[in-house]
Amino acid sequence: MSTPLAEALEAQRERLLPCVHCGFCLPACPTYNRLGDENDSPRGRLHLMKAVVEGRLDAASDAFRTHIDRCLGCRACEPVCPSGVEYGTLLELARHVAAERRPQGFLTRALLLVMASRPLRALFFLGGRVLRGSGLAAVGARVLPDVGPLRSARFGLAMLAATAAATTLAAKGERSAAAPSHDPPRGARRQVALLTGCVQEGLYGRVNDATRRTLEANGFDVVEVSGQDCCGALHAHGGDLERARALARANIDAFIAAGVELVVVNAAGCGAAMKEYATLLGHDSAYVARARDCAGRVRDVTELLAEVGPRRGAPVACSVAYDHPCHLLHAQRISQPPLRVLGAVPGVEVRVVANAEECCGGAGIYGITHPDLGGRIGRDKVAAVRGVGADLAATPNPGCMMQIGAGLVLEGARERVVHPVELLDESYRRAGYYGAPTSAP
Ligand code: SF4
Ligand code: SF4
Structure with a gap:
């Protein structure tokens, strides 16, 4: 019986084949442009992945972890690749393989755990809103020194x-x-659902509210869908594919049961992850068709508004x-x-x-x-x-x-x-x- 690790290695093996090592992707890569190290380029990282898949390099090695961890996952290397290498999926699989061999750092594991749990997430974002509303986040970002382990805390407070x-x-x-426009709304009362998300719901509730209002103003009926969860993008990018898949299944169940025509997303990372649910669940015969169905309904809010021509x-x-x-x-x-x-x-x-x-x-x-x-x-x-x-x-x-x-x-x-x-x-x-x-x- 194949294990998740063996499945991930096999999935990588197939996806690594199209790379012809041309290097067209190098100039698009922000880490390569700044560090000048081939191992921090898309092509170099694909070489490292191939070495792991072929058993020539240990996925727990510092060499592998360092360069794979340093990738932003920005996928700027994908549109410029003449061979259509699925770099984003390969990166997720590589991080999964690395995490199976050696656990991720504490901070990454803690954040992924919190984002996957509704009660922990609610508590975490409540704390964040208190720090933000009291002004402590802004003060902390200003007074904490930009040195050592305090750098991450300082930056996290500034983000908040x-x-x-x-x-x-x-x-x-x-x-x-x-005078308001008297154009008829364009959405023709199509029923759409909004992915409320984790960070978006916790810290940017006003963006979700603005999304609902602007969609309604353009003639869409926005339906509330219970049972939806975090999209799982953070988990997939961090190599925690099992949690990402569990979250994806919850969303697929919720949105398909709601019977909405479209699922609107106002966070680009979440939309990209949801449009790729069929890849994430490609090995899951019970879910892959439903994953494809759900993914086909996903639209970025700007994509949908532009499609109808916003008022x-x-x-x-x-x-x-x-x-x-x-x-x-x-x-x-x-x-x-x-x-x-x-x-x-x-x-x-x-x-x-x-x-x-x-x-x-x-x-x-x-x-x-x-x-x-x-x-x-x-x-x-x-x-x-x-x-x-x-x-x-x-x-x-x-x-x-x-x-x-x-x-x-x-x-x-x-x-x-x-x-x-x-x-x-x-x-x-x-x-x-x-x-x-x-x-x-
Ligand atoms: S990923 Fe694409 S662009 Fe980059 S080296 Fe391979 S084939 Fe060339
Ligand atoms: S996804 Fe990684 S390898 Fe590709 S361009 Fe971004 S940083 Fe470079």
């Missing part, structure tokens, strides 16, 4: 502080007398620095829909940041587990964001919002990061789509 609502947006929330709202005069989340651009191959959503807000001037297709260094929990390299990549991104001189930054993924937001907090910058639907929501509020226009809260 960065999840506070953007007062820049409210400050620009002058009452609008603009225009009232003006929100501001400039926005837009950055692409890797799991939207590289994993889901979606680039224009978030810009179309922002384009539906009159008065918004969108400026795409330089090198917007490069990872911000957030990569799930990478910014905390790899404060040096993640910090370096993150500082480059923050410099690019600030370089466009906009009032706000926007990116449709909570991990990127927290990573870029933390960098801005640590630099004492005034800019804050929002999800594009937050701006659309503000525009609709001012247009009176939710009732009489009011000033910003």
